[in-house]
């Protein structure tokens with residue numbers, strides 16, 4: 001038991017499947033009294049004497065009243081999801097039956113589980129570490145192949161094992177320092193400082209690569225905001241429609257057609273893009289609504305992860321484009337220049353723009369080079385490494401603790417370079433181990449746990 005939360009020894013119950021009418025509903029019950037309570041309601045076989053992972057079929061009865069014919073799955077502590085005694089009741093998918101069974105269980109002494117409480121118990125009983133428990137919530141929330149893969153990898157301990165490598169290296173480091181401290185009287189530097197210095201470099205490299213993966217992790221978990229920006233009539237709304245393959249936005253040859261921003265989600269090769277069509281940027285407009293729209297375009301441009309600057313190859317000069325690029329660079333925006341309407345290009349209009357590094361040419365209307373544009377978007381978002389088996393950090397809490405770890409490792413390296421004493425180094429190492437413990441949940445407090453698990457759904 002890692003800690004004691006209020007109500008931790010209650011036997012808890014919740015519907016694990018979505019409420020409402022389905023073929024079957026699963027009610028989960030976990031805790032020390034579960035066999036005792038269910039033996040009263042399920043009389044065809046004695047549950048408490050069954051081996052773990054047995055399935056039974058029979059009637060669930062409250063005294064003489066038949067509640068339902070059910071299937072019970074029996075898990076005996078510690079061999080269950082929560083590590084406690086667990087019974088799962090598969091009943092008929094009627095909200096009425098489900099409610100009746102749950103009410104009867106409450107009457108017999110169960111308590112309704114809080115969101116995430118089953119997984120919280122799994123954590124408290126050492127079945128999962130905190131990163132694995134958090135990955136369970138990520139898995140349920142995942143909506144792309146990439147986010148699912150990252151969550152499954154972390155749920156199965158991918159991140160945990162990267163962390164335990166770090167931990168072992170730190171402990172080895174610590175042991176070398178302790179050895180030196182033991183011999184302090186004799187004034188020898190027992191620990192080979194160059195070996196220590198190699199080890200700390202290794203640790204810093206591993207930590208930095210985990211930290212670095214957060215950029216990708218964030219993309220995988222939250223998607224990439226792409227603002228489509230350009231002058232009126234560049235074809236921004238046409239491009240949105242073409243990318244989505246549906247007529248989502250109004251297209252017309254009237255400059256200033258799009259007034260408000262339009263946001264749509266698009267999954268390209270497993271990466272979620274949040275595409276934002278914006279009002280064409282025209283600086284001198286007398287139309288009040290349009291100028292509000294233009295203001296909004298600027299806002300979206302600045303907050304996006306990537307700006308697609310769309311321009312009509314027929315009426316854009318290189319000087320003009322250079323001015324736009326200068327602005328993007330001044331604001332440190334990530335951008336991609338896209339020349340549109342090449343279907344109507346009479347000769348090699350594109351050649352004039354090739355001096356710009358990241359420029360590509362499309363026809364939004366005639367779907368020319370759209371697949372290439374999509375490939376380019378994925379490349380920019382994930383740098384072509386979405387399918388790696390490497391551990392990917394997707395959680396801001398982990399990222400924060402890893403940053404603290406990195407700082408403390410850098411302190412150790414500086415200390416080594418300045419020949420500081422072993423006992424001071426030992427302090428820094430303890431600090432580093434503390435940050436690792438924060439991530440895995442070895443060091444934690446109840447409020448933090450309640451906060452993390454409250455974000456789960458009921459029954460999980």
Ligand SMILES: Nc1nc2c(c(=O)[nH]1)N(C=O)[C@@H](CNc1ccc(C(=O)N[C@@H](CCC(=O)O)C(=O)O)cc1)CN2
Pocket residue numbers: 075078079080081088127
């Ligand atoms: N019916 C049902 N389906 C489910 C779950 C569940 O809890 N119940 N899960 C819930 O997320 C997932 C599967 N995860 C599970 C993880 C561990 C154990 C379990 O019984 N573990 C024991 C025994 C392992 C063994 O015999 O190999 C253990 O860890 O000791 C069960 C389900 C998805 N499907």
Ligand SMILES: Nc1nc2c(ncn2[C@@H]2O[C@H](COP(=O)(O)OP(=O)(O)OP(=O)(O)O)[C@@H](O)[C@H]2O)c(=O)[nH]1
Pocket residue numbers: 230231232233234235236237238239250251252253254255256257258259278279280281340341342343344362363364365366
């Ligand atoms: N020839 C050609 N015309 C295009 C292409 N893409 C868009 N157009 C035309 O350009 C005009 C403007 O297109 P929109 O998609 O409304 O342009 P927009 O950038 O959204 O314009 P605003 O919302 O007014 O800023 C329409 O008449 C489109 O049919 C293209 O690839 N080739």
Ligand SMILES: [K+]
Pocket residue numbers: 232233251252253254255256257258
């Ligand atoms: K238009």
Ligand SMILES: [Mg+2]
Pocket residue numbers: 236237238249250251257258277278279280
């Ligand atoms: Mg438009």
